Amino acid sequence: MLKKLKPLSLLLFLALPLMLAGCSTPEVLDPKGPVASQQSDLIILSIIFMLTIVAVVFVLLTIILVKYRERKDHDKYSPELHGSMLLETIWTIIPIIIVVILAVPTVRTIYSLEEAPQPKTAEAANEDPLVVHATSINWKWVFTYPDEDIETVNYLHIPIHRPVEFKLTSADSMAALWIPSLGGQKYNMAGMQTTLYLQADHVGTYDGRNANFTGEGFNEQRFKVYADEEADYQQWVEDVQNSAPELTQYKYDNLLIPGVYEDGTAEFNGTHLQWIDHSKNADYTLEAWDRLGYEPKNPHAKDKSQNLLREDEIPYYQQDNTVDNSDEDMDSEEHAHAGHE
Amino acid sequence: MAHDHNVNPNAPLEYQSEAGRLNITGFWTFLGAEIALFSTLFASYFALQSRVGDGPTSIEMFEAGLVMIMTMLLLTSSFTCGLAIHEMRANNVKGVIGWMIITLILGAGFIGYELYEFVHYVHEGVTLGTSAHWSMFFILLGTHGLHVSIGIGWIILLLIQLARRGLTPKTASKVFISSLYWHFLDVVWIFIFTCVYLMGMVN
Amino acid sequence: MDLKWNEFIITGDPLILGAQISILLGGIAVVAALTYFKKWSWLWKEWLTSVDHKKLGIMYILSALLMLFRGGIDGLMIRTQLAKPGMEFLDPQHYNEVFSTHGVIMILFMAMPFLIGLINYIVPLQIGARDVAFPYLNNLSFWTFFVGMALFNISFIIGGSPDAGWTGYTPLATNEFSPGPGQNYYLLAIQIAGIGTLMTGINFFVTILKMRTKGMTLMKMSMFTWTSLITMLIIIFAFPVLTVALAMQTFDRLFGSVLFTLQGDGNPMLWVNLFWVWGHPEVYIVILPAFGIFSEIISTFARKQLFAYKAMVVSIVTISVLSFLVWVHHFFTMGNSAEANSFFSITTMAISIPTGVKIFNWLFTMYRGRITFTTPMLWSLAFIPNFVIGGVTGVMLAMAAADYQYHNTYFLVSHFHYVLISGTVFACFAGLIYWYPKMFGHKLNEKIGKWAFWIFVIGFNVCFFPQYFLGLDGMPRRISTYLPEDGWTGLNMISTIGAFMMGLAFLIFVYNIYYSWRYSPREKTGDAWGLGRNLEWATTSSIPPHYNFAVLPEVTGLDPYWDMKEKGLDQQKNTDYKPIHMPSNSSTPAIMSALMGMAAFGLVFQWYWVGIVGAVGIFITMIVRSFDYNDGYYVSVEEIKETEAKANK
Ligand code: HEM
């Protein structure tokens, strides 16, 4: 009988080392900061439990199949055996215990991830987290450093050992900011703001992306995270402040037209928050489309060209549309909800 | 239906045949699904209640008098519908038809006022697209109104059948089921009245 | 919608062109064959208008197999595109349409109808009934499902398929971000099919509650009947939520409401919530009947009564209740409060407790049994280890803090394929093979069946096991391609190879149907495996006569047919025949559903007048039905005698 099961178990035992050897440690299990490592610890703990459960079931199944397969003599056959209080209690209690054991660290980690990672040094304890607004636009990322008054497209720099407080929102579809090496994802949604704390402890370049499907250019909504020493980070900020072009509302509104960012990356002086905070005003993007003359087209249309207007053709851009966002941190409603009702 | 046609002459007419009993159980089950349907609509209404955008709020639009009249009409119709079933137990076809017609007239009055209310709102500029709040208002009330309208159409058909065939276990079970439906819509309306109108006019 | 006429039919894609040509040729061939063999009226009178639960069951299963083929092709296209980085087999738009269609078809037009087909055929037999409570409604359910399915399937040739995922999340699915008719197809096709499912739910709920034969109390029902009953209950409470959610999104797209939109203060997250309030119970709708099928098969081929029957019943009831309390686990990452995420983490993990109990009960059903390894049994045995892998990874996903890393990745994709394929799909195969002699009077060939089994199960693991690692390595779901430097190439290639193995196994399975039809010996008794335990095996002939039982059986305990055999009772000896009342066929359901399809097709393209004409037509057919007092007919004692005598030969 073992013959029948062999392929299955063989497969599993072959597969595991093969996969672990064939590639390096999976990104999620190779954390580069405190958030990702809390998650990785939790994952490894759960994997140990799960492998045990799987092993128990596989062994039991194999034994039963071998011992009780149909044979010439069936003296072991006891058709009247169809219940056992003791056994049933055992396999009700054990899963309950396992669930409890897993629930405790799960809940603890859930709560812990709601706050910025604990600083390791006394000096770091005085520092507030670095605030970065991450706005998803079909199909690009805009990172806003409000205190530094700069903005980047499709890449960002962060200092190591300092928590980053991402304020997530979206200009259009629901997206999810995800940097696997630094920690799990959270959704970006238009008309609201979510908060995600991440931190890098190692200098390096990490992959980040939108993990939540948003349509045609979804693949390419990726970005690089450069984790630098504090000094290098400051240097980068200064460079951008000194050399990057000024962000204008027309330029920004053009980013809102669905598409992949042709130039790859960009950086600007000034931030879009002076005109719009998408977490407070969900339909800004649609208004911008109207102003610019953009119209959504059937993906199967034969003619998908757009006739966008030039800046000087649109009176709106000749005036000053700055809004006051200075109270922004105070009244931006923290987004806490339990599935909403 | 593939079951015994044992008829139990002691039970009320609508319960006498196996088919009648199955239909009634089936309809109760259907009402279970209807409860799930309206619960979803109410939950959505609550979720969107404060999302008025640039549009007006409920207080600015609702008129207490109109709603009271609608409520009275529907409540009374539920009562007359009950009287019709009472007549059915007494095996009085004329009574059933008479009370059912009154029920229908009251129901039609309700629908008339509801349409008037909707048209009035549209004139004031409040439409399906005004805000999430009003979208949900029209959908919740529209679903109820549609149910009532279908009920009216259905009962008219049943009355024709009653007039032609008289009271038989089959027509009786149909009439009984339609009365369950009618009472159910009345109950839903009480929830609409409380959750949408009363609460909307308070805050 | 300003749809240009030259955009109505999708052109310019060689894959789609190929499909169009083969559909056209296939259609012509079918029509020609029916005409040549003069089978039109047979088809219409014997099948399409039939209210016989057995024929409806077979029609459901055939449609589901067709959809398994269509959905499978979609799956293979997805895997081909992902085999290597930078593939240009499908462009992103086409890729999005393919995976969206794949998801909807597999869950709503394959898994559910397949199971409903099996339930249709088997449950009335198992409870010793001659039909369902509402045979007419049963035919209508089938037709609404069929029309919904047809409508959904034409989208890729006419107008374009939905491309916002099977979840249809807003605001992506609103007009602004999904212009074109695709998403309308999604909304209207699922709506029509969903109404059919709801009617099935009511029908079988009442059937099982009210039409059990003498002596069969609730706690004497077979496990498959129990799981069906609970499934119907979940349908009754979950499907109205879907109906409302779909209607709401339809209003946004067609009639200008602003419920889920960015404009008008809409709330896109409400859709996400409503979808999963239905969606999670839905995954239990497709797994509970599968549990029932495995219970039947394992107990049959271990020759033992199901272990801990009562605990099994309690487990499914618990699962059904919990299934309504976990929906938020599909979006732990939406920024919910820590309290909410903790709560839903725990409720979700709690589901694994009754599930674990069931696994051990299946194992111990075989303990001290006499296990024979027939193909249905092999599928059921393979279910246990594979489903456990799916289940434990489910628990991992349930740990919200960890889920932030798995969500939206191939880890999740692998989880739900492990539960859905080794749960639902294995059960469909197992159930179909097990009950095949009941449906068609002969078994499927065991040898070919075992080939299909091994290739499928190995291919399945080769395809999906690597995906756990892809997920942990950061590969998101729904991406249409990736870069060589992502480092996902090797595992993706392996996965694609596994997918094609499953495709091959499916072809072998279908070939087996043909082969067995030609060469398998015909069954002579009702108890084809010789080991039957429940009443479906107690019929006179292998395929039951249209009235199922000449005399209704009486039941005294669990596994009633096994019991009868033990006691040496013979159901057929009882010849105390009485005329049997049976329902008449009806053609209004097919017509009514066709009108629904027409109305919906009009609405897809916003041709409102077509919608109105269709709606009026539907009302007319309903009125016709209301005045229809056809009470069915009686099968005479002579006819019963004749049929039974023929069957006993
Ligand atoms: C032990 C029981 C199970 C647990 C604890 C569990 C847990 C979960 C969790 C937490 C998710 C969401 C993960 C995420 O989106 O990040 C999920 C997704 C899913 N599960 Fe399960 N699950 C279980 C059993 C099942 C069963 C039996 C089925 C179906 C037969 C199923 C089908 C699915 C599907 C289809 C999805 C994903 C849908 C999508 O996002 O497109 N699960 N499961």
Ligand SMILES: [Cu+2]
């Ligand atoms: Cu939210």
Ligand SMILES: [Cu+2]
């Ligand atoms: Cu779920």
